[in-house]
Amino acid sequence: xxxxxxxxxxxxxxxxxxxxxxxxxxxxxxxxxxxxxxxxxxxxxxxxxxxxxxxxxxxxxxxxxxxxxxxxxxxxxxxxxxxxxxxxxxxxxxxxxxxxxxxxxxxxxxxxxxxxxxxxxxxxxxxxxxxxxxxxxxxxxxxxxxxxxxxxxxxxxxxxxxxxxxxxxxxxxxxxxxxxxxxxxxxxxxxxxx
Numbered sequence: 001x002x003x004x005x006x007x008x009x010x011x012x013x014x015x016x017x018x019x020x021x022x023x024x025x026x027x028x029x030x031x032x033x034x035x036x037x038x039x040x041x042x043x044x045x046x047x048x049x050x051x052x053x054x055x056x057x058x059x060x061x062x063x064x065x066x067x068x069x070x071x072x073x074x075x076x077x078x079x080x081x082x083x084x085x086x087x088x089x090x091x092x093x094x095x096x097x098x099x100x101x102x103x104x105x106x107x108x109x110x111x112x113x114x115x116x117x118x119x120x121x122x123x124x125x126x127x128x129x130x131x132x133x134x135x136x137x138x139x140x141x142x143x144x145x146x147x148x149x150x151x152x153x154x155x156x157x158x159x160x161x162x163x164x165x166x167x168x169x170x171x172x173x174x175x176x177x178x179x180x181x182x183x184x185x186x187x188x189x190x191x192x193x194x
Contacts, residue, residue, distance in 0.1 A: 002178075004080035008073045012065040013057035019077040020050030021178050031055040031070060033063050035129035035160075039167040040070070046096075047171030064133050071137040075144025082178060085109060090188040092176030096169040101156025103165035107173040108148040111194040115142040118152040119166060123159035134163050138170070147177075 002021035007014070027044045029037045031053060044051035053074070057066030082088065092107040103119075117138055121131040142149040151170065153162045187194055 002081045002083070004077040006073050006077055006080070008069060008076075010065075010069070012061075013055060013069040015057075015066075015069045015073045016052075016054045017070070017073045017077050018050070018052045019074070019081055021078075021081050023050040024048040025050055026052060028052040031066055032057065032059050033066060033127075033129050035127045035163075036063065036067055036070075039163065042164060043167045043171040045171070046168045047175045049171070049175070059128070063128060063130055064136065067129075067133040068136045068140045071140030072144045075141040075146075078141075078145040078147075078174070078178075082109065084187065085111075085194045086186055087180045087182070087184050088188060089177055089179045089181055089184070090194070092173035092178075094169040094172035094176065095154075096165045096172065098156075098161040098165045098168075099158070101158060101161035101165050102154045103156075103162065103169050104150075104152050104154055105166065105169035105173040106150040107170075107177045109145075109177050109194060110148050111146050112148055113143040113146050114148045115139050116150045116152075119162055120153065121159050121162060126160055126163065131159055131163060134166065138166075141170075 005018040007016040029040045117135045
């Protein structure tokens with residue numbers, strides 16, 4: 001069973017995440033940030049992951065700590081649920097459109113943490129969500145899952161659409177990368193470990 005559950009407590013946030021790589025339900029997200037809940041729900045739905053997230057953070061300050069810390073714990077859950085990564089596809093690519101916007105996310109579950117993030121988010125705020133924290137979430141997720149992530153908005157106008165396509169593409173790229181392939185024997189690396 002490829003599952004993980006973790007809780008992280010700091011003086012700024014309390015984050016609890018449960019992840020199931022192989023069951024698409026349940027999806028229950030409550031971070032206190034409406035737009036972020038919408039994004040994590042889209043990530044899980046299009047990635048076909050069972051995901052529950054409960055976050056209590058210092059939203060009286062701003063959404064940064066909560067958003068980043070969810071990325072940390074979600075990344076750690078993926079790392080734990082994947083175990084030694086035997087038999088996985090390892091790589092995932094997804095292009096996701098939404099009206100005038102098109103975004104691409106490419107993943108390598110390499111064990112090496114790296115993020116390239118290229119998105120011009122011209123509207124600084126969507127509801128109670130600061131759009132600049134999108135990159136902070138991706139960074140925290142990539143570094144704690146120990147994966148390589150290249151995320152780019154290829155074109156678009158609407159900031160909501162840009163952020164949403166990035167989260168949906170992340171979900172679909174992660175689904176492709178974590179998928180088990182019976183033709184892959186052992187660890188998918190010439191090194192023998194990832």
